Amino acid sequence: MGASTKTAKSKVLKPLGSVQSFSEAAECLKILAHPVRLRIVQLLLHGRFAVGELAQDCEIPDNVASEHLRLLQRCGFLSNQREGRHVFYEIAEPHLKSLMACVESRFLLPPSKTSQNKS
């Protein structure tokens, strides 16, 4: 298998993260990779919301929203605090803002003429 071309050879860039880190990153990305959870994160980047409000916005039952919120909390993306009968969730992971901005610029916003086709 010797050097079929320039790019070949046993070049194997060293990983910028350990195998375990890739698994962790993948698990957290997997948590984000759900339409309802993306919407929840987007909402929470603009303020704190109670479970019922998020459920209503996403048009899903409260218990389903609660499960999504639990997932997002488990990997450290969200935190919550009870206030009376309500439980308010908010962003706990600062990196979510830039991550969500990347996702929005690629998938959720109409292509802006300024930033595309800049070969």
Add this chain to the structure above:
Amino acid sequence: MGASTKTAKSKVLKPLGSVQSFSEAAECLKILAHPVRLRIVQLLLHGRFAVGELAQDCEIPDNVASEHLRLLQRCGFLSNQREGRHVFYEIAEPHLKSLMACVESRFLLPPSKTSQNKS
């Protein structure tokens, strides 16, 4: 932050993307959300590689690598070109660079003292 009051009521920020866009975004994120595919993307951000090279680096069989590459290609992240017996893959989606940078800064790199603890 504001008290619990102003966040209540039917405030429903309008979505920055349609429901369909959230689903598309989630599907593409789901493709990324796999340790091997993250590694492949990271490698390809540094150059083009043939299937066998990627498989070797990731320590997986060629056919498994091929399937991961197909997934990444299907959502537009990669493109490929055949050269003789080899098929070289490369990044086809420019946004992957910034997206991957976000992921790396959060999950794959050691925490830098400059950007953390900004509570």
Add this chain to the structure above:
DNA sequence: TTGACATATCGCGAGCTCACGATACGTTGA
């Protein structure tokens, strides 16, 4: 205490993802 409300948790089943082995395809050199 009781009932109403808000949220959380559990068990379930349909549908999906993943890696594997087998096999097919495409290319090159003999």
Add this chain to the structure above:
DNA sequence: TCAACGTATCGTGAGCTCGCGATATGTCAA
């Protein structure tokens, strides 16, 4: 033509995700 190589595709089954209904927990007001 053939065989060897590199890559792609397919079928299979284990294990997972998802949303649902039922139920549990926690809080408040009467």
